[in-house]
Amino acid sequence: MEDFEKKVKITEAMDIENGADSSKTLQLLRRFLQIQQRRAQAYANMRRGFADYMVSGGESAYQQLCNEITVEFNECSKQVLEMESLFLDPDYGRDDLAHLLRSVQNQEKQKLHLTATIQLLKKAGRPSERLVSHEKCKFKNPEGHECVHVHEITEAAGTEEAEADAEYDNALNEAIRGVQDAVTTINDHLEEIKYEIAALEAE
Template sequence: MEDFEKKVVISDNMDIENGFASAKIVDLLRQFLSVQQRRAETYAKLKRGFADYMVSGGESAYQQLCSEITVEFNDCSKQVLELESLFVGPDYCREDLACLLRDIQTQEKQKLHLTATIQVLKKAGRPSERLVSHENCRFTRPMEHNCVHVHEITEAAGTEEAEADAKYDNALKEAIKGVQDAVTAINEHLEEVRYEIAALEVE
């Protein structure tokens, strides 16, 4: 009878410890989800800022925004790395969760890189639609100048321009698809995180 009581006490203590560990893991995963929410808000801010820039052309405001966004994303990454290291540590021994966070980090890096690529491409515009600078042109009279950009349109020049446009279009399309793929992968991983939270809360 005494042995049975000891086993019950040990079992109860283990249940309490497991429950505590589960609750802590849930807290950490919720922290991670809040970091992801912050990332989403930062992307929204970047998107709005870029749209404003494309309308206004305010380079300094856009550069300032990019600096702020960089700080935000770096901070988010740092927080996720800290969570990841906790999961692989001796307190939790959850390499699976660390791996999940690592996968999301990888996709987030890809998404950010491709988002920047899209913005660079959109800033530049299609080669055939880019504005030209007339700083090297000769002005004979006010409002009249000999434009160095005026040249005979040949088939070769037209083909070259069409190829440049096609290359631009493909690069933009690839970057957009890459972002979409990254977002899909991130969302799938986030669903796994939510399932894990739900499973731990049931325990």
């Protein structure tokens, strides 16, 4: 009888411990979802800021925004890395969740890199549509000037421009596809995390 009572007490103690662990796991996963919300907000700010920049050309405001967003993304990454190491800790023993967070981190890194690539490409514009600067031209009078950009369009030059445009389009489309793939993978992982939260809440 005594042995039985001991076993019951040990089992109860283990249940309490597991309950504490699952509530800590739950807290971490909820915090992780909040961090993902912060990242989504930072992307929305970045898109808005870039759209404003493309209209106004305000370089310093755009640079300032990029710096702020970089700080925000670094802070989010730092917090997720801390969570990842906690899940790997024997107290949690949730390697599966650590790997899930690591995968999201990798996809977020890829998404950010490709988003920056898209913005740089859009900023530069298609080669055939880039604005011509007249800084080096000779002005004879205010109405007319000798434009150094005027040159005869040969077949070779036309082909070169078309190739440059095709290269630009390919690079842009590839980056856009890469962002879409990263977003899909991140969303899949977030669904897994939401299922995990639901399972822990149901315990």
